[in-house]
Amino acid sequence: MKIVLNKICKSFAGKSVLKNVCYEDDFKALAIIGPSGAGKSTLLRIIGGLLPPTSGELYLDGVKINFTEKELLSYRRTIGFVFQTKGLFEHLTALENVMLPLIHSLQLEKTEAEERAKQLFARFGLEREGYKYPHQLSGGQQQRIQIARAVAMKPKLLLLDEPTSALDPELTAEVLDMLGELQAEGLKTIIVTHEMGFAKRACEKVIFVAGGTIVESGDSAQIFTAPQTKALQAFLNKVLEWRP
């Protein structure tokens, strides 16, 4: 998938969060890394059509995304989004969470939606959680159901905002495994993450965002072994400090 970010800027109430973000590349799996508060989540939401940029342009596969409510409505239906936490409707069961967008955004028949949802659940070992409510599920299960919901809509791109940051380490693995499987099948992903191991292994392109702008970007093979900028070097050192 080809993505072009052209001078994207975003400010909230006068405070600038993203300044002149420019990037252009072809990718299958793109990781966005960087220190907290650097603007990674904001950037991801702009790409997902959830926030309009204050200025700048976004192109996906050569198509310019116009940030009008009308166009965004159909755009969002083609992009899957997975939130860090609380990404499920609290008043619906797991199955209903997956079925709702299928029925009401994609206008599928209820039976077809149910079929699709159940298949995905069966595939990823979630069959017994179907009728449970989010508060009855573990963090890992909630995240996997979010992914299932996003994937059920057969999106052209899946965006994930720190999907494992709120999880215990044991649960992180099951989420990343599911993601890996989907990526292997050809699902295009952009993932904001702190899991450097995953970023390194599963994503072939990386963007390093710090201070509201892209400091360094490139192939993940290079980025992790030979960071060019001081900022990235310092960041990686810090992150890898506690690793065995």
Next chain:
Amino acid sequence: MKKFFVVLAVALMAAVLFCGCTEKKDELVVGMELAYPPFETKDEQGKPYGVSVALAEALGEYLGKPVRIENINWDGLIPSLETGRVDLVISSMTITEERAKTVDFSAPYAHAYLALLVNKNSPVEKVEDLNHPERIVAVKKGTTGHVYAQNHLQHATINALSAESACVTEVIQGKADAFIYDQLTIYRQNQANPENTRAVLIPFQESEKWGIAVKKGNKKLLEQINAFLKDFRAAGGFEKLTELFLAEEKKTFDALGFPWFFE
């Protein structure tokens, strides 16, 4: 620690309860509804004032006891007698058979007629005109006007309100055709609202007698009160009351040829 507080709380409650048992002071407690000028009302300082208040104080002097006036809602007056909260009630209360079942009345000390305060645009000329399904009558809950309406005006819509002022307002605003109350008040209200109301003062029934009420069976107090009333009347007490509180009204009543309250 917890136990201590429980004991303390119980002790406090008991103390409060016992405080309620004060010995009875030797005073005369008189109940009245201070919402009926110039008979029972309050002065600018909020102290009880009016014909009935003066009468109560004269009674107190006669019996040699200090008088305490208790301001009580109309429908609470008779229950207050029953429970002993007040010794007697002087509140321009009409002696009726119904009421006499529950309390004992003194000899009548005044008599009054019912009258109508009518909305200027209403077709009502006399009380019989009210007995019609399209007519609306305002009365004050529990008064003889209310009883009259219930007994004689079955076809009309009767709205029983708590306050005299509300009844008058309803007539002024045309929400009611007429307000049935005593002649004197109707006269005063009509004087106060000449643009919107008419007064039909001609008596339409026997006059109602006002009496002082005591708890049923309280023969001793009743005898004292009757003796007092006799004395008071002989000494010209009622003329004095008229001069003090009702001079204007007496003139009008004389001019209209209506019999006076205290005759």
Next chain:
Amino acid sequence: MKKYTTCLKQIISVVLVVIILVGFVWISLLRINHRLDFTTLWGYRYRLWQGFKMTLIMAFASLFVSLFIGSVAAVAQKAKFLTVSYLAKFYVQVIRGTPLLVQIFFFFYIIGTAWGVDNRYVAGVLILSLFEGAYIAEIIRGGLESIDRQQFELAKAVGLTPAKTFRLVTFPLLMARILPALTGQFASIIKDSSLLSVIAIPELTQITQEISADNYRLFENYFFLGLLYFVMTFTVSLITRRLERKYKHENSSE
């Protein structure tokens, strides 16, 4: 065996509470030498029944109208047009901050007369609804604010239109949160309707006051009046409890 003793303890406690309360009232009556006679009420049963029905009618009518007014006011508070939002906020503050009695007199004798609302019953329902609507507006506002903002972002992310978001996400989440409070408000409506007696609407309290003026049996009359209101509100509270239980298991205690 243990179950027996706890059950027994509960029964004894209930009996003790009843004895204490009834005993207190009994002693109070003895102190004022009051002879109880509830049979006097039987003669008025027709009028009491009419009053009871009228209270229910006024309460139900007010429930619907106040829900409408409350919803409008809650939404209006968030309006972008400043005048509208200020008007709504002012309404809620003032109505909640003044006694119903004052509002009844003001709206019936002044505003109502000025604008030709002469029908007492219509005016009564409107005034009561205006009063309760302000409280309902606050309940709705609180409920809306307690919904996690991300639920709305989630609705956006899965491509729901604003209309669908309201129907499928906002409304169910809101209802789950405020339904117990709303039914509690209905109990308040029932009790507050007693004040409509000041404009002579023949509901239960008005009828009881008229009967009191007739037979002077204050204790019997008002005790019975209280009992009837309690029956109505207790029924509502039973329904509330059932609704609370139903919605609790559907929502996590976050």
